[in-house]
Amino acid sequence: MPSTPEPPFPRITLGQLAATFVPFAVLLFAALMGAEAAQNLTMTRVRTASWVSLAFFAVAFCLYLWPGDSPRRRSWWLLAWTFALLAYLVHFGYAFFGTHHGSLREVWQSQRPLIATSNFLVTFWWTADAALAWLRPTGSWRGVARTLIHLLIFVTFFVSSVVLFGGGARYLGLALATAALISLGARLTRRKGALSP
């Protein structure tokens, strides 16, 4: 991680907000209303809201991994990170209150302790991190905690979409993994180039 003082988050431009919020609203609308035609309304909304979250997380994760840094990129990351979280909270709300009737015991019985704990951890950690990013824009961007929550969310999305559920979500999970690998590869290549004599 860079040791030099990081520039603060810039103000979000109108163009950045429009470019992220509008797709977010359209995708969330499609996710929630498209479920109307499904057999299981709640479960479908749980699933489709997570797809929206995954899509925005993929953008945020790649921006986070991509080599270099700039205030402008941080703003894009913050928006993608935030809208991914909002979609995730919709997913979480339908899962917790809709599927599990707001019962912690039911969640634990249904998902078993490892997955249930991981899901709650992701929810609280991600929410706290996004809040910090907005409230303390001068703080460290690529800190250890933020890197860990990115990795945890990546693993959660990858495992749930590619391993647990399959179907159409598998392609989203594979796209996420591919994009992440490309970003990581670019980062490693850049670092190797910087270290070369």
Next chain:
Amino acid sequence: MNAGTTLWLRRLQIAAIALAVLLLAVTAVFLFLEGTWVKPVERGPREAFLYGSTGCEIMPLPVFQVLPDLFPEHFQPAGPQAGDWIDQFGFIRGRPGVNEGLPQGFAVSHYRPRSGAPSPVAFVGVNCSLCHTSTIKRSAADPGVFVPGMGSTSLDFIAWVDAVRSAVLDEKRLTLATITAAYGRKTGRRLGPLDRLMIQAWLSGARQKAKENLPKVDAPYGGADLRNAELMPNGPSRTQPFRNLVRNILDRPAANDRAFGKFPALYEQKNRDWGQFDGTVHNRVTRSVLAALAVGATLDNLVIPDITGTVQKSIDYSLDLKGPSYQELFREQGVTVDAARAERGRAVYRAHCASCHGERAADGSWAKGKGQGIVFAADRLGTDPERVSFRYYDTLADSLFAQFPPKHPLRPKREDMRPGPLGRTHGYISYALESVFSRAPYFHNGSVPTLAEVINLKPRREVFYRGSTLYDPVDVGLAVPAAPDRVSYFRFDTRARGNSNRGHDYPWAYQGPGWDPKALADLLEFLKTL
């Protein structure tokens, strides 16, 4: 970028953001409204049984109200002079102001079919009381005594389903426009935009599903064919429950299925450990869930608390539900039971029947016979074997069980279903005979109209006509004519496959060795008292 372009772009961005906010606001309002469409009604067990939703929604209420008007040829197959669709398919007429005035067994809810998702327009579905409630007509002029829990003796459900399918598949005559116009004519009201939207969505989905199912279930019959016993072999008071399950679960046509089952009475279910005529389901919830799945419920909507509650309350209602008393029912008609003969009949019953069927104890409970609840092989009883030998009989339970995800709250225990770990049946279970006079027609396939024929006091009729709920208090059972009339239209031919009235020759075969008509007459008198 010049200042003008920048300003234009800025306005465009603001407009896009405003539209996006509006979109989310509309979504939020819709989701809020959606949460208000379903208003679960708190019902007691009896009300839940009679009016609650068991997740078997069929069509929007406005469509239900006008469909018979739009397709009189299907819903009045015997012509308008033979009565309306309620009469012609043997439903029990509802009361104005109660349950939208619908016939008994139709539940009104705001759940969409299959998903159980909320709907702005009311939907009509079927519930337990459709098949398990009947009337007993004591005379031709009698409107009939309403008996909840009794197996329907008149409902021609499969024919009605074909009438509905015929209508749904008619793309020219069943459209949103025709429904809207017919609804306006009938009620004087107009359908709102949300109602119209939901009806259109339902119509598209139902029609698509009906088309997809055509290769599997074949084209429906309609018009006069609905009363043709060659084409529609179920007739009143019967169904083919396993044909539906094979179609729904295994996705196969079940074309050769002749496993007919009459609608059984649900009295005093606490006296039964295993359900179904062949004793294949142990757990009462599982029994009800499987019945609901056969008529359109899904594993998704059955877990909605309101629907699960109705299923459970209906079960609770049936645990102690008493059947009617013969003596009380026919008191007004001056029909009495000869106490002396009944007492002599009790001895005959104890000698020949009680060990398998038990008997009513002095305290009103049912004293279990030692053979009660045991499955007897169909070939030993000699009764029709189709119900327990249909194709997939041995594998259907496994397939049914596999439908339930491991964590599904209604997932049965595998040992509660047979064939399974507790063996296979291939026979018929001997059950208690509470209020046996109101269990007509008799045998699992409804092939014997009266108790006098069941016990072989009288010869069993080979061909008769069904449809009426008129009761025969002398021979104790349904009055069935030898020729068709306006109400008794269904030709029941006991020589047809699945319709055999043979077997169960207890105490004696008709005019066979030991046959004692006097003792049988006494036995018949006693059976009136159960």
